[in-house]
Amino acid sequence: VNSAEIVQMAGEGVEQLETYFGRYLSQFFYALLAPLTLFLILSRIELQTALLLLLAVPLIPIVIMLVMLVAKKLLGHYFAIYYGLGDSFLEKLQGMTTLKIYQADQVAAEDMDREAERFRKITMKVLSMQLNSTSIMDIIAYGGAAVGILSALQHFSEGSISISGVFIIILLAAEFFLPMRLLGSFFHIGMNGMKASDKIFAFLDLPEAEEGSKVLEAEKLHISIENLSFSYEESRQILHSVNVEIPAHSFVSLVGVSGSGKSTIAGILMGKNKGYRGSVKINGEELKEFSSQSLLSHITLIGHRSWLFQGTVRENLLMGKSSATERQMEEALQKVNLLSFIKAQGGLDMQLLSNGSNLSGGQRQRLALARALLHDTPVYIFDEATSNIDAESEEMILQVIHDLAKRKTILLISHRLANVVDSDSICMLKNGSIAEVGTHQDLLARDGSYAELFREQEELEHFSETQRKEEKIHEEE
Known part of the structure; x- marks a missing residue:
């Protein structure tokens, strides 16, 4: 899995997941419970009207599912461009120094502009689709409320319902549909969250490589x-x-x-x-x-890009051997001819920047070697x-x-x-x-x-x- 995907997943992906669980799912459960609660209340006033309102509510999620079926290909294309744009942006950000060296940053910026324009166009298509689906949901929501109100008025004219009951139904009829209607407007958030969760859980579910359990005890290894x-x-x-x-x-x-x-x-x-x-x-x-x-x-590996962490020289050396004494650390630095320099810069408490960027390339490598010597x-x-x-x-x-x-x-x-x-x-x-x-x-x-x-x-x-x-x-x- 490339680093750009991991960074995007850990940052924006987790944020979308939080929005999905915090807003979309809570609205989903509210959209299910609110009509049922209102039905129980209004059924005591007028059962037929309450039943009519309750039966009209599922039309909204049916519209949502139909939109999802129709827009499945469009949404797949949208998310491919969306995550591709994030990967491309992060890659160019990581390689900015190289782009500057070869004066290719302008070309990279133009590439990003083209990708961003593709994303804008596909976003407009998705939003247009959402707007159309929202219009349909509005027609169902307010149309269903109107049907319920007309039914209540009819029963009032027949004398089977009181004036107070009519007013209660008029005031609460729209509330049957508004939670589900709001859920439909969260459709985009829900899709982003579901896609993010698919990627995160697919990553977490990647099979771990099988590992042995034997322990090496000998000091002489052939x-x-x-x-x-x-x-x-x-x-x-x-x-x-x-x-x-x-x-x-x-x-x-x-x-x-x-x-x-x-x-x-x-x-x-x-x-x-x-x-x-x-x-x-x-x-x-x-x-x-x-x-x-x-x-x-x-087995200790010393590569040409051994990483030094931000902190003190002491903290970096103790990674090699957590129980190392100050004398042992100084002996390791002496072996790589770095002790006098470190002492002149504050000793073992000398502060290092990320990856030892305040040291020369040779000094970084020698400090990494001193840490490896302590690993022994x-x-x-x-x-x-x-x-x-x-x-x-x-x-x-x-x-x-x-x-x-x-x-x-x-x-x-x-x-x-x-x-x-x-x-x-x-x-x-x-x-x-x-x-x-x-x-x-x-x-x-x-x-x-x-x-x-x-x-x-x-x-x-x-x-x-x-x-x-x-x-x-x-x-x-």
């Missing part, structure tokens, strides 16, 4: 991946019969170009990507048999953890990874091959399959896909370094 296949969609398979061995306390790297399936494997190991085919075993037992809580307490799990997965950061932070993070590899199991995922040369084993992914496995020297000697990609990156980095030196010399001159 991970074995055999014939692993995975696809996000039936037509787009990401992994094809992947085989990888990650022994306990080993340093294994997954490399390959973007889209080769590296992060998908990390998601499977973390229990996020369900529905894989093949076998993923931890210490000889299938991954699916373990509870997610057990997996997360033994047997297995660490680094998924492009050194992407899009400065060279100093990249070097620092790689040093921490190599230190961790001496006592932990490390799975390093990287598109930059220079980062994985010291790995115990390197698995080269290509088009969702393992193309080569071996140490850095072995793979270079084979002169295959790994060696070709390594040379390409080396030449590119050498060219970039030469360019930087030339620019520096030119600036100095």
Whole structure:
């Protein structure tokens, strides 16, 4: 389910649901009880007239149901455009920075104008339909009241009803129909609420993925991946019969170009990507048999977009280990060369903005790594953890990874091959399959896909370094 739909459902959807239960349903029950109550009162005065008024009341909901049948297609189209407009608006709002960068905001605004105009037109059609149905309901309501009044006058002329009884019927005849008539005017609110409830309850009723109940207790974890296949969609398979061995306390790297399936494997190991085919075993037992809580307490994932929450540095670090002492937190910050900076900014009580936006990209990643170190799990997965950061932070993070590899199991995922040369084993992914496995020297000697990609990156980095030196010399001159 996309994020735009969730946001719209949690905001406007819940608001419509509240209106549905607070206004529409209360009016619905009132519209049922009011005519029955009035019938009981007026039947003591004149039964035939009261019965006539009561029998005319159901004509209004019959009109409503007929309108719904006729307008079903129109309403379906209306809600499709309505929710589509909300999704489109939220998506463009989330991507506003990108739109500005590429100067595409004007085009996006024009798209929104066209969508808004489509919504205006379909809304006018729905309101026109409602107006027509309201006119019919008015005719029934006031026509039914008139019939009741005429019936009362006839019985008065026959002498079967008193003058006070006639006045009571005249005053209350319209009240038979007005609650149901008002319910008809709430038709739009009711439809919005029902549609919102359908979406919310359909979301809440989505089946939960089956989860195991076994608990991981060993500190040394041997991970074995055999014939692993995975696809996000039936037509787009990401992994094809992947085989990888990650022994306990080993340093294994997954490399390959973007889209080769590296992060998908990390998601499977973390229990996020369900529905894989093949076998993923931890210490000889299938991954699916373990509870997610057990997996997360033994495997830590550090990605290139680890989130930092608004609050203090202390609060963010305590997420890694709630019982961590101040000394332990400072030691973790020292390992990522961030302690002196944090102390200069107020220490562990330094305030962070949402996602650490008052830190540089490298500082954010190093703080996320310090939090991960406090988590202290047997297995660490680094998924492009050194992407899009400065060279100093990249070097620092790689040093921490190599230190961790001496006592932990490390799975390093990287598109930059220079980062994985010291790995115990390197698995080269290509088009969702393992193309080569071996140490850095072995793979270079084979002169295959790994060696070709390594040379390409080396030449590119050498060219970039030469360019930087030339620019520096030119600036100095």
